[in-house]
Amino acid sequence: MRGGFHPASxxxxxxxxxxxxxxxxxxxxxxxYKLSKYKGIQYxxxxxxxxxxxxxxxxxxxxxxxxxxxxxxxxxLRIYSPLTITLVxxxxxxxxFYLLYSQVWKKFKFESFIxxxxxxxxxxxxxxxxxxxxxxxxxxxxxIIIAIIYFAIKKKSPSKTLYILTSLxxxxxxxxxxxxxxxPKNTNIFFHILSIIxxxxxxxxxxxxxx
Amino acid sequence: MDKVNRKRDRLEVIYxxxxxxxxKHNSIKPTPLxxxxxxxxxxxxxxxxxxxNKEFVKEIIDxxxxxxxxxxxxGFQYLEKYKLIxxxxxxxxx
Numbered sequence: 001m002r003g004g005f006h007p008a009s010x011x012x013x014x015x016x017x018x019x020x021x022x023x024x025x026x027x028x029x030x031x032x033y034k035l036s037k038y039k040g041i042q043y044x045x046x047x048x049x050x051x052x053x054x055x056x057x058x059x060x061x062x063x064x065x066x067x068x069x070x071x072x073x074x075x076x077l078r079i080y081s082p083l084t085i086t087l088v089x090x091x092x093x094x095x096x097f098y099l100l101y102s103q104v105w106k107k108f109k110f111e112s113f114i115x116x117x118x119x120x121x122x123x124x125x126x127x128x129x130x131x132x133x134x135x136x137x138x139x140x141x142x143x144i145i146i147a148i149i150y151f152a153i154k155k156k157s158p159s160k161t162l163y164i165l166t167s168l169x170x171x172x173x174x175x176x177x178x179x180x181x182x183x184p185k186n187t188n189i190f191f192h193i194l195s196i197i198x199x200x201x202x203x204x205x206x207x208x209x210x211x
Numbered sequence: 212m213d214k215v216n217r218k219r220d221r222l223e224v225i226y227x228x229x230x231x232x233x234x235k236h237n238s239i240k241p242t243p244l245x246x247x248x249x250x251x252x253x254x255x256x257x258x259x260x261x262x263x264n265k266e267f268v269k270e271i272i273d274x275x276x277x278x279x280x281x282x283x284x285x286g287f288q289y290l291e292k293y294k295l296i297x298x299x300x301x302x303x304x305x
Binding site: 029032035036037038040041043044102103106152155156157158159160205206208209210211 | 302
């Protein structure tokens with residue numbers, strides 16, 4: 001089947017697992033945030049909320065693509081493809097921003113962070129819509145990911161490796177939006193398995209503290 | 212930097228206030244609480260209002276018309292959860 005996406009494909013299973021893990025992390029930390037109103041927890045939650053939305057959009061796109069392929073409606077596919085890239089661009093940029101800010105919010109008190117990140121994410125979304133390419137998203141997200149890696153290495157947090165891997169896997173995921181174009185198909189599954197392991201470990205760690 | 216020298220963050224201040232009330236057999240007057248909490252009276256009032264609004268503490272007036280502060284169930288719950296919250300923050304470097 002085109003794109004290798006069907007209900008039994010690794011891509012399908014991978015997407016569902018990651019989406020569930022992201023939203024579980026978001027909902028599991030709700031009580032903890034409500035009780036503490038701690039900003040770091042709020043940014044951490046939003047990271048996974050937006051990652052969940054980004055992966056969900058990507059997943060829905062693949063589902064639509066499968067549906068349009070079955071009914072042979074290539075025109076509809078041409079409309080939905082840039083729309084998906086736009087939404088994925090917006091949600092993932094927000095996720096990456098929140099991941100970075102959850103690490104540095106104490107050092108850099110940035111009052112207009114939410115306005116700034118939304119504005120930049122919207123600009124990226126518009127540009128990626130007009131260019132119909134995930135490359136522009138990755139070009140803008142790359143410096144943010146480098147910043148996450150830099151601050152994660154500097155910090156003594158036990159989860160720094162997970163942050164680095166989450167960011168890197170997301171970056172690779174952007175290229176997977178255009179299957180086969182940038183990353184060899186056979187290596188997809190390798191990144192999917194590693195991503196699931198990373199998200200699984202984060203979820204396990206979250207569960208430990210939110211019993 | 213040790214805890215004495217560095218500025219406590221909001222979460223720690225709230226925890227300290229609740230812990231002081233608990234250690235004083237869940238009943239303390241406002242003035243000693245202000246003294247033990249090691250805050251300026253302006254900051255203390257802000258935190259105190261927040262704790263009342265969040266229903267972590269409540270005020271009780273005794274027969275002699277003296278005001279006491281006690282923890283609510285939610286306040287006790289927060290104290291129990293604090294260790295988990297703090298562990299979570301450390302674990303993820305938030």
